[in-house]
Amino acid sequence: MRVDFPVRPGLRMECADGRRLVLVQEAAGGGPVPVLFARQRATRRGVHYARTGRYASPLAALRAERARAYAAYAPPGGGAWTERWAAHAEAELRAAEAGPLHAGAWRLGPDAGGWFVERHWEHLLPHDRDRGHLTWFGYGDPAGDARDLLPLRALSAPDAPRVKAYRRQYREGVLPPVFAWWISGLNVPVVLDGHDRLTAALAEGGRPPVLVLSRSVDAEWVALCAERPVRAYEERMAALEDGPPHRTRAANAARRLAAELEAVTASADPTRAWPFPGGPAAWDAAAASAVPGWLPDADG
Template sequence: MHRGVAFSTDDTEDWGLPLAGPGLLLDVPREGPWARRPSLHLEAAPGYRLRVSSGGQPLLWVRIDGYWDRCGFLRGTPSMPWGLPSLSAAEVREVTHEPGSPRWWEAWMWRLGRSLALPEHPVLHAGRWCLRPVKAIRAAESERYPVSTMEWRFGQFPFSPHSPEGVLRFEPFWVEDWTAFGPPWEEGTVLQGALVPLRAPSPEDDGRVKSWRKRARDGTLPPALVRYVDLLGKWLVLDGHDRLHAALLEGVAPPLLGLWPVLEEVLPSSPEGQEGVMRSAAHHLRAGATPSMIDRVNRMLRLNFQGHRRSTVTRAWPVKGGLPTWRAEVLAWHRWNPFPVQPEDWAWFVAERP
């Protein structure tokens, strides 16, 4: 008899992104069905070649440039074998709390959390995860990608999700320029935190889309589940493609439940640094102890005096066969599923050199 997933309240006060309510921590054991790769997981090969797979089927092949200049994406099989159970009308009606209230979020977190804890087609691997309501922001409020690997720090906060309209775009292949330095609103500027669908959108006249549109209009639309992948700086839509589509059609902000693995770090004590923080806090408070300034000072003190820090790091397994296997899969996929590409982009994406 194997242990199951343990649930507890997320007491992290500052995840660095706008939150819509309290959260849950999911502690996944290291034995039983959780000891193997989950159905949905990330794999890596040399030269920043990545593959998102589910049930043995590639969903995305990804290449990041060695200088962090660009990133290419190739879509694979668009099915979702991890199989989170579909929400029934009866389950939706059971949640009678005021939409957006803490009790409403709690009810949906527990429902989707229990679905994630099912061992049949696991999405979670061993370790700790956070499941928490997150707010989508305007794309212009997000941050650009780092200009080199030297700016990428191991263990960061998730970036806020934005651009839910991305679920309606399902290009077979695209390359992003991560060096664009224009204003965030300029075309071509790529920002961290975008939502990426894992399947094509349903037609507008699909029955489930129509049903969810009614829920979107009356404010009772259940949240979509999105998972953060820190190396890509993006959120993958795990569940709720049709709910997101319905919200967009109705012009309402879709409720989002964010999921990310948690890295626990023990922070070394620094008496000299803490003394400097205290002097800085006193200086700011003398300048004007407004409510907002007090909140900022308290946040600074918490961050510098806590003994540990929580962040996120996406775990990846090695691609069996390494770069040759990754490259052979990509070439075979394009051969059997032809689609137009820019020759220069494709030549870079499939190049043999790391």
């Protein structure tokens, strides 16, 4: 989707020297408030984070009637159902004053970056804390740090009333997707909307459908990345033409090329971040005020 405005969104990343990051959100009738502080490790092996408890979803609360109507429109989990929910989220995000959209090209759809590893889902509920660490590549970090989705607020208890309602929807097969936003500085998608739906699916022993928002790569990048697979495909096809006909091999080569080009087109562009006013000293002061006692080991 193409977005023409605003230039600076109401929910945005800001950064300062020393691998300092903060997610801020414009409060209704006020200025920006910090939602999430983060500090990348010097070794590039992960990121420390601290939530402030002040995040508010930019999407309106979903009613059960909409979930059942969309499930009646198309089989849940299928392409038409996914497109319907993506269209709903796009309309909500375009109208939101405290959402992440800003001028540029965006993509909202199923996980195209392969972010979600099956064995990591079991770590999410028991290891969801307001202050923690996300590992990027393992490297001896605790297993619980291997999480592929970062909630922006504390997850509710599995027996909370709203979660219980969503658990019922999950059992009925009509649970709406979780909407996430991939932030390159964190190297993980964060939950924009659907924290209770996420808990409900996991509490039922399942996995939630997730639609991920990200900036789209531009046409020049797609063309550059497509050169090598296209050249390899042409070489494979030329080799087939010199020998006996191999229709199956030719069809497989075409499918492989299509998959590689689709992966390039669906890849995410880095998230834009704005300078944090006042630089590192101001960031340190803001973190000390918002999340007192948080001392990330950023040098490890």
